[in-house]
Amino acid sequence: MTGPPLAAARPVSAQGAESWIVQLDKVVVRYPGRPPLGPLDLAIGPSEILALVGASGAGKSTALRLLADLETPAEGLVQRPSRPNATGFVFQSPTLMPWADARTNVALPLELSGVPAAEARRRADESLAAVGLGDRTTARPRQLSGGMAMRVSLARALSIQPDLLLLDEPFAALDSITRRGLIEDLHRLWSSRPLAVVFVTHDVEEAAYLAHRVVVLSAADGRAVADLPMPGPLPRPDGWRRDPAFRDAVEAVARALADAMPIAA
Numbered sequence: 509m510t511g512p513p514l515a516a517a518r519p520v521s522a523q524g525a526e527s528w529i530v531q532l533d534k535v536v537v538r539y540p541g542r543p544p545l546g547p548l549d550l551a552i553g554p555s556e557i558l559a560l561v562g563a564s565g566a567g568k569s570t571a572l573r574l575l576a577d578l579e580t581p582a583e584g585l586v587q588r589p590s591r592p593n594a595t596g597f598v599f600q601s602p603t604l605m606p607w608a609d610a611r612t613n614v615a616l617p618l619e620l621s622g623v624p625a626a627e628a629r630r631r632a633d634e635s636l637a638a639v640g641l642g643d644r645t646t647a648r649p650r651q652l653s654g655g656m657a658m659r660v661s662l663a664r665a666l667s668i669q670p671d672l673l674l675l676d677e678p679f680a681a682l683d684s685i686t687r688r689g690l691i692e693d694l695h696r697l698w699s700s701r702p703l704a705v706v707f708v709t710h711d712v713e714e715a716a717y718l719a720h721r722v723v724v725l726s727a728a729d730g731r732a733v734a735d736l737p738m739p740g741p742l743p744r745p746d747g748w749r750r751d752p753a754f755r756d757a758v759e760a761v762a763r764a765l766a767d768a769m770p771i772a773a
Contacts, residue, residue, distance in 0.1 A: 567730030596665030
């Protein structure tokens with residue numbers, strides 16, 4: 509690929525405590541039989557959409573687990589402000605209970621956290637309506653398309669009213685039209701209630717379209733080797749994918765990702 513980069517790739521550095529909702533500070537993760545991942549520095553702003561890209565094994569999903577407090581680093585710190593914040597997590601597959609309808613699937617985390625059943629169902633219905641499934645509250649997973657099932661999973665994550673939403677390649681198995689529709693839905697939901705979003709993807713164009721900035725992880729050790737701000741407003745205006753600024757941004761991310769990949773023998 510040729511042409512000038514959109515912006516010079518810069519190392520990711522920690523922001524001031526007043527400007528982030530969660531921060532990874534020089535974290536290192538070790539797994540048996542493989543080199544350690546890190547050290548990784550990453551700070552997420554309170555209403556920022558961040559995309560993480562990198563080769564398979566670069567530590568993208570590990571970074572999400574650290575941000576969700578589902579994994580403890582061998583070294584370094586996962587820091588949050590003193591005020592507790594809720595974290596929603598959307599996985600690669602919808603992970604819905606097949607015997608339960610959409611409302612029950614969405615209400616489950618609320619009920620587990622102590623919300624009375626009637627209130628949990630009401631909030632579940634609100635979340636399903638917000639993702640365009642207000643008329644499918646009693647549908648079972650087998651009655652839903654892949655895109656609908658993923659919307660139920662998104663509604664479940666949003667039902668707890670999180671400050672931080674983590675998405676681990678949730679649209680990877682969907683067709684391109686459904687993926688694009690879900691990204692527009694995510695932007696719409698974010699604009700109605702801004703929250704921090706971290707989105708893992710292999711798709712360079714998806715990352716550039718979705719996020720305020722794109723962080724590239726090294727294939728060698730999972731360090732953040734580039735942090736690229738994306739141009740344009742969120743949500744994206746009509747025709748943004750054809751805009752030269754967007755095309756330049758896609759090329760810049762692709763170059764940074766290529767630089768972070770191992771050199772073929």
